Amino acid sequence: MTEPGMGDRVSEPRQSGLDDGSGHRQGRAEPGAGVGFSRTDPAVPESVAMLRATVADLGAKIGLAPTTVKRVQLAVSEAATNVVVHAYDDGSEPGPIHFEVALAAEELRVSVADTGRGLRPGRESPGLGLGLGIIARLTDSFELLQGENGGLCVLMRFAIPPGAGRS
Amino acid sequence: VHRVIPCGELDLETVPFLEAELDADVDPGSVIVIDLTELTFMDSTGLHLLVRLSERFPESLRVINGASSVERLLDLSGARDQLPIISQAADPLAPLP
Numbered sequence: 001m002t003e004p005g006m007g008d009r010v011s012e013p014r015q016s017g018l019d020d021g022s023g024h025r026q027g028r029a030e031p032g033a034g035v036g037f038s039r040t041d042p043a044v045p046e047s048v049a050m051l052r053a054t055v056a057d058l059g060a061k062i063g064l065a066p067t068t069v070k071r072v073q074l075a076v077s078e079a080a081t082n083v084v085v086h087a088y089d090d091g092s093e094p095g096p097i098h099f100e101v102a103l104a105a106e107e108l109r110v111s112v113a114d115t116g117r118g119l120r121p122g123r124e125s126p127g128l129g130l131g132l133g134i135i136a137r138l139t140d141s142f143e144l145l146q147g148e149n150g151g152l153c154v155l156m157r158f159a160i161p162p163g164a165g166r167s
Numbered sequence: 168v169h170r171v172i173p174c175g176e177l178d179l180e181t182v183p184f185l186e187a188e189l190d191a192d193v194d195p196g197s198v199i200v201i202d203l204t205e206l207t208f209m210d211s212t213g214l215h216l217l218v219r220l221s222e223r224f225p226e227s228l229r230v231i232n233g234a235s236s237v238e239r240l241l242d243l244s245g246a247r248d249q250l251p252i253i254s255q256a257a258d259p260l261a262p263l264p
Contacts, residue, residue: 078210084179134210
């Protein structure tokens with residue numbers, strides 16, 4: 001598993017969508033909004049562990065408490081698993097998982113989005129309910145939003161105590 | 168007693184390996200012990216596998232937990248009561264409490 005130069009992207013003012021040559025697009029999530037990070041990976045099972053590792057790297061970089069890192073890792077794992085299992089289940093090629101983190105005042109905002117078919121009635125979802133329930137308990141709040149092209153975006157907010165999360 | 172000790176992370180990518188291992192290698196008459204103490208991570212995908220296994224082997228499955236990541240998930244999901252959990256020191260052949 002290679003994650004070239006990932007940590008370097010955390011605080012550098014880069015343009016969004018830079019290609020680092022590894023096939024992952026990485027860049028700043030929200031210019032001017034504090035620390036931001038984004039990456040895009042294919043919606044395949046291996047990407048779920050890769051995103052957890054990314055959360056660990058980011059947490060170390062911005063000085064998040066280990067318990068917060070574990071919460072975010074599990075929530076991201078659940079959201080990314082939903083994307084891999086459900087978003088592109090119409091037999092097409094796996095689409096993207098867009099992962100984005102923004103550290104604002106006293107709050108970490110993490111989004112996991114796809115460009116798939118979105119939430120829909122009859123969506124075959126043996127695990128979805130459990131995964132979302134776990135996300136609900138791990139986050140301070142979360143929203144299900146309509147993402148690009150009708151896909152689903154899970155926006156998760158984690159409260160960061162004042163003074164923590166800044167190195 | 169058939170004891171399986173998965174190590175590392177149990178998620179969407181690795182659950183199929185554990186499931187295949189159990190499909191291939193379990194004597195229907197034996198007690199199956201899945202020892203989760205070596206796991207560093209588990210999410211709802213792993214939990215689903217355990218629930219499926221407990222339905223498939225309602226009498227003979229035992230689960231040993233203890234890893235902090237697994238404990239947290241069991242509490243968050245409310246699935247603790249659905250699984251035949253025993254302590255590491257317990258006799259897997261003893262009836263469930």
